[in-house]
Amino acid sequence: MGSEAKKLLKISGLKKHFATGGGLLRKKKLVQAVNGLDFEIFEGETLGLVGESGCGKSTAGRTILQLYQATEGSVLYDDVDLTKLNKQELLPYRRKMQIIFQDPYSSLNPRLTVGSTISEPLLIHQPEMKKKERLEAGQALLEKVNLDPSFVNRFPHEFSGGQRQRIGIARALAVKPDFIVCDEPISALDVSVQAQVVTLLEDLQSEFQLTYLFIAHDLSMVRHISTRVAVMYLGKIVEIADRDELYEKPLHPYTKALLAAIPVPDPVYAKKHPVKQLEGEVPSPLNPPKGCFFSPRCPLAQKICFEQSPPLEEKGPGHPVACHMV
Amino acid sequence: MSTILDVRNLQTRFYTREGVVKAVNGISYTVDQGEILAIVGESGCGKSVGVLSLLQLIQQPPGRIESGQAFFQGVDLLALTDREIREKRGKEIGMIFQDPLTSLNPVLTIRRQMTEGLIKHYRMGSTEAYTRAVELLKLVGISNAEKRMGEYTFQFSGGMRQRVMIAIALACNPQLLIADEPTTALDVTIQAQIMNLVKEVQKEFGMAVIWITHDLGVVANFAQNVQVMYAGYIVEKCSVPELFSSPAHPYTIGLLNSLPHMNTKEHRRLEAISGSPPNLMTLGEGCPFAPRCERVTERCRVENPILEPVREGHVVACWNVDGADGADGADGRTDHGQ
Numbered sequence: 173m174g175s176e177a178k179k180l181l182k183i184s185g186l187k188k189h190f191a192t193g194g195g196l197l198r199k200k201k202l203v204q205a206v207n208g209l210d211f212e213i214f215e216g217e218t219l220g221l222v223g224e225s226g227c228g229k230s231t232a233g234r235t236i237l238q239l240y241q242a243t244e245g246s247v248l249y250d251d252v253d254l255t256k257l258n259k260q261e262l263l264p265y266r267r268k269m270q271i272i273f274q275d276p277y278s279s280l281n282p283r284l285t286v287g288s289t290i291s292e293p294l295l296i297h298q299p300e301m302k303k304k305e306r307l308e309a310g311q312a313l314l315e316k317v318n319l320d321p322s323f324v325n326r327f328p329h330e331f332s333g334g335q336r337q338r339i340g341i342a343r344a345l346a347v348k349p350d351f352i353v354c355d356e357p358i359s360a361l362d363v364s365v366q367a368q369v370v371t372l373l374e375d376l377q378s379e380f381q382l383t384y385l386f387i388a389h390d391l392s393m394v395r396h397i398s399t400r401v402a403v404m405y406l407g408k409i410v411e412i413a414d415r416d417e418l419y420e421k422p423l424h425p426y427t428k429a430l431l432a433a434i435p436v437p438d439p440v441y442a443k444k445h446p447v448k449q450l451e452g453e454v455p456s457p458l459n460p461p462k463g464c465f466f467s468p469r470c471p472l473a474q475k476i477c478f479e480q481s482p483p484l485e486e487k488g489p490g491h492p493v494a495c496h497m498v
Numbered sequence: 499m500s501t502i503l504d505v506r507n508l509q510t511r512f513y514t515r516e517g518v519v520k521a522v523n524g525i526s527y528t529v530d531q532g533e534i535l536a537i538v539g540e541s542g543c544g545k546s547v548g549v550l551s552l553l554q555l556i557q558q559p560p561g562r563i564e565s566g567q568a569f570f571q572g573v574d575l576l577a578l579t580d581r582e583i584r585e586k587r588g589k590e591i592g593m594i595f596q597d598p599l600t601s602l603n604p605v606l607t608i609r610r611q612m613t614e615g616l617i618k619h620y621r622m623g624s625t626e627a628y629t630r631a632v633e634l635l636k637l638v639g640i641s642n643a644e645k646r647m648g649e650y651t652f653q654f655s656g657g658m659r660q661r662v663m664i665a666i667a668l669a670c671n672p673q674l675l676i677a678d679e680p681t682t683a684l685d686v687t688i689q690a691q692i693m694n695l696v697k698e699v700q701k702e703f704g705m706a707v708i709w710i711t712h713d714l715g716v717v718a719n720f721a722q723n724v725q726v727m728y729a730g731y732i733v734e735k736c737s738v739p740e741l742f743s744s745p746a747h748p749y750t751i752g753l754l755n756s757l758p759h760m761n762t763k764e765h766r767r768l769e770a771i772s773g774s775p776p777n778l779m780t781l782g783e784g785c786p787f788a789p790r791c792e793r794v795t796e797r798c799r800v801e802n803p804i805l806e807p808v809r810e811g812h813v814v815a816c817w818n819v820d821g822a823d824g825a826d827g828a829d830g831r832t833d834h835g836q
Contacts, residue, residue, distance in 0.1 A: 224685035332774040362540040363712055364749075367756035367770035374767075389685065392715075396758030396768065416763050433690035435715030437757055439739045442719040449690040453655055 177214040180351060180383050181236065184210050186245035188228075188235045192458075204457050205231040207407030208245070210484060213351070218377065218384040220398030220415070222391055222430075224454055228407040229387045230274075233353040236385070237269050238262060249351075267297045270344035274356035276336035280328040286339055287324030290314070293346045313342040317372060334365035338372065345376065351383045359390065370397055391434055395419050400490075403427045406465040407457055409484060413491040423493045426466050464496065472497040502674055502706050503529040503552075508566035508576075510544075510551045513559060517779040521547040523730035524566070529674065534700065534707045536721035536738070538714060540775055544730035545710045549676050551576075553591060554583050570674070589619040592667030592705075596679040598659035602651045608635075608662055609647040615669045634665040638695060657688035661695070668699060675700070675707045681716065693720055714757060718742060726750050729776050729786035732805060736812035746814040748791050785817070793818040 186209040194200030205228045213219050223229045234240045236247050238254050247254045249265055257265070270293075273279035280289055290313050291306040301309075311321035317338040328336055337357060344352055354373065358366040370393060376382060388394050394401055395415055402412040403426065411424040422428045432448035452469040455461050461468050467477040476496050484494040506526045512519040522544040529535050539545045550556050552568045552575055568575040575586065587593070595601040603611055612634065613627035622630070628647070635643035638661040651659055660680060667675060677696065681689035693716065700707055709721055717724050717738060725735040726747065734747040745751045755769035773790040784799040785791070791798065797817050805813040 224687065334774050362775060363714075364540060364753055364756055364771040365774055367768040368772070370758075371768050371770055391686070392758045392760035395760050396765070419760065420763075429687065433686045434760065435689075435693070435713065435719040436760060437714040437718045437742070437754070438761075439718045439742050441761065447690045447693060447719050449694050450687040451691075453657055453688065454685075 177216060179212050180215045180249070181213040182246075182248040182251075183212070183236060184246050184248070186210075186232070186235060186247065187243045188231050188240055189243045201458050204407055204460060206235060207457075207460070209409055211402055211409060211412055213383060213385060214399075215350075215383055216377075216381055217399040218386050218397055220394035220401040221385060221387045221404060222389060222394050222401060223404035224389065224430075226454060226457065227404045228457070229404050230355050232404070233271070233355050233385055233387050237271055237353055238265075239271070263297075267293075267347045268349055269351045269353070270347065270349040271353045271355060272337075272340050272344050272357045275360050276333050276340055277328075277360075279340055280336055282328055285325050285327060286314070286331075287311075289328070289339065290324075290342045290346055293343065297347045309346065310342075313345055314339075316345065316376070317342045332365075333361050334368055337361060337369050341369075341372065341376070345380070348380070349382070351385070353385045353387065355387045356389070357386075358393065359388065366393070373397065391431065392436075403430065406454060406460055408465060408494065409492075410466065410495070411491075411493045412484075413488075417488075417491060423487055423491070423498045424466075424495050425470050425472050425497070429469075464494075500531050501528045502531045502571060503708075504567075504569040505552065506567045506569075508548060508551060508568060509564040510547050510556060510561060511564055512561050519778045520781050521561075521730055521778060522551060523781075525727075525730075525732050527725060527732065527735065529706050529708060531673070531706055532700075532704050533723060534709060534721045536717040536724040537708060537710045537727060538712060538717050538724055539727035540712055542775060542778065543727045544778075545727050546678050548727070549678060549708060549710065552676075553587050553593065554578070554580075555587075585619070588615045588667075588672075589670040590673055592670070592672035592675045594660070594663050594667050594675070594677040594680045596682050598656065598663050598683070599651065601663065602659060604651050607648055607650060608654075612647070612662070612666055612669065615666065619670050631665075631669065634669055635662070637668070637699070638662075638665045639691075640665075656684055657691060660684060660688075660692055664692070664695065664699070668703070671703060671705075673705050675705050677707060677709045679710050679712070682711070682713075689716075696720075714753065726753075729781060730778060731786060731802075731815060733787065733815045734813070735805070736809075740809075740812055744809075744812075746808050746812065746819045747787075747816050748793050748818075749787050752790075785815075 186206060188206040190203040190205055191200045192203050209232055221229045235242050242255045254265055287307060287310040290310040294301055294306050294309060310324050314321050314323055319335060319338055358369050361369060377384060386397055398415050400412060400414050401418045402409050405426050411427045422431055429450040433450060435447050436442060450469060463478040463480055464482050467473045482494045482496045484492045487493045487498050507524045508522055509524045510522040512521055525548060537545045551563050563576055566576060575583065612631035616622045616627040616630055632643045632647060640646055640658060640661055654662060681692050711717060721738050724738050724741050725732050728749050734750050745754055752771035756771060758768060771790055776786055785802050788794045788798040795818060803815045803817045805815045807813050808819055
């Protein structure tokens with residue numbers, strides 16, 4: 173995308189905490205799902221957001237879209253802070269930002285025909301549209317995602333997982349968005365179908381100049397689709413870099429460990445680079461460790477790591493890392 | 499090496515209200531002592547039902563094992579009575595399931611679940627079984643084992659539960675360990691821990707392992723031999739290096755081409771297999787992969803191919819693999835890569 177690319181979104185100090193438990197006599201606990209994110213998303217790029225389950229990547233995506241109200245911090249879309257807008261003011265931005273969900277089974281209403289599902293966003297964002305126009309728009313969208321336009325009258329249960337995911341994509345495209353959060357769009361799909369959906373997303377991106385935030389835990393697919401990649405650990409970003417730089421010269425010890433743990437589908441490579449394991453488990457976001465969140469599992473940890481949380485700092489051009497030891 | 503498991507023409511169907519689901523359609527294979535065999539395929543291809551049938555763990559009805567034999571050390575598992583098969587389960591054949599949360603009992607302590615097999619199969623006393631169980635928990639890397647024996651599953655994380663499952667499966671020193679997607683529900687870093695753990699205990703105990711997965715990365719890193727399943731059939735079987743260097747079945751080739759390569763800078767377009775896996779209720783006469791296959795011919799639509807050798811130790815079920823074509827598979831793969 174180059175350096176001339178325009179910033180579409182600027183996220184600063186974004187936090188999202190959920191209160192949980194609590195009762196008459198018990199104190200509420202805070203799940204610190206997203207714990208201060210700072211990054212930018214450039215127009216036309218695909219930013220991959222990776223991390224293990226529970227690291228807050230989906231929460232981050234939804235908080236950026238204002239589906240969750242941010243606890244702290246700001247989300248600037250074209251220099252407008254979305255967190256400060258009321259419902260009415262937010263509506264035009266809702267049109268610009270859409271989401272594709274992980275589970276193609278639960279994210280489609282089983283009682284709505286595919287046509288109604290796809291054209292429902294138009295009902296809200298373009299209420300002046302006539303019913304017939306909406307139907308035609310729905311058919312055109314189905315064609316865009318390589319499905320038969322005659323499917324508009326069918327119901328979701330008649331479709332396979334991959335087809336449903338295409339319907340979900342068509343729904344997201346209906347209002348001509350600029351930015352789409354893809355929240356693990358392929359992890360529920362069969363391996364042979366994943367590639368279909370990924371190539372479709374790539375084609376649509378170049379056709380409509382879309383910007384993606386691609387959330388996933390499959391690091392090899394993320395390398396394939398992303399322009400840049402951000403790695404999250406326990407609600408914080410630990411490293412952001414251009415795709416090839418991140419995979420070839422990872423700097424943060426967590427990124428290194430994550431990459432070393434992936435079983436590569438190549439027995440020759442596997443022999444030379446056996447899967448390395450990272451000891452321990454991700455701590456609970458209810459009670460994150462002091463200092464650097466990764467310190468209890470980190471092979472490089474020194475005294476300072478257990479006391480101070482490292483800031484996300486540029487350690488190379490366009491390559492911020494949050495680590496004292498880099 | 500001697501054969502420990504010999505499965506012949508296993509066929510399992512489910513009789514549901516909507517129709518008959520042909521889950522496993524006559525599969526035959528063998529497992530040697532100390533071998534790690536991976537069974538790979540997509541969801542619904544019959545890989546789990548195939549191994550669950552061996553232990554008669556299919557709910558009957560609606561399920562029914564229509565035909566087949568499965569000789570485990572010379573004894574046909576499918577011909578055993580309930581009482582007899584119970585002697586095999588957990589004792590000679592250990593099993594790890596995909597979801598450690600639902601396969602452990604939430605209202606029993608870890609101790610109860612760990613020692614159950616030992617007390618039942620080996621008539622151990624409670625203290626003796628306890629000592630052995632603590633040893634096993636330590637073996638699978640659970641610290642503070644004595645204290646954790648009194649805890650319940652909800653007090654364990656996903657990775658720790660899977661370790662407990664492995665410890666239970668190993669408790670009676672099985673000769674065969676069946677692992678049904680044991681790492682699918684886990685994160686990659688935990689998956690690496692579990693894979694290395696099973697490798698270690700496999701080396702130590704010398705047992706055979708059947709590892710079911712849909713992840714070709716896991717296959718490449720873990721197994722010696724592999725069989726690919728599609729729609730209830732085994733479509734290809736060979737050693738792991740062979741599968742990746744010269745895949746022969748169009749489905750296998752398609753799967754490999756649809757994977758992104760993590761270690762290269764080049765950005766190639768992924769080659770997707772068109773269509774989706776077939777409905778097992780409406781399987782026709784021909785090759786089940788025919789509707790999605792690029793090499794499809796008239797014969798494929800009417801006649802289902804049988805497994806035939808293309809090379810030493812490499813069998814494929816496809817009408818359109820001749821000797822040269824098999825090697826082309828590998829070339830085809832790199833061609834697509836450019």
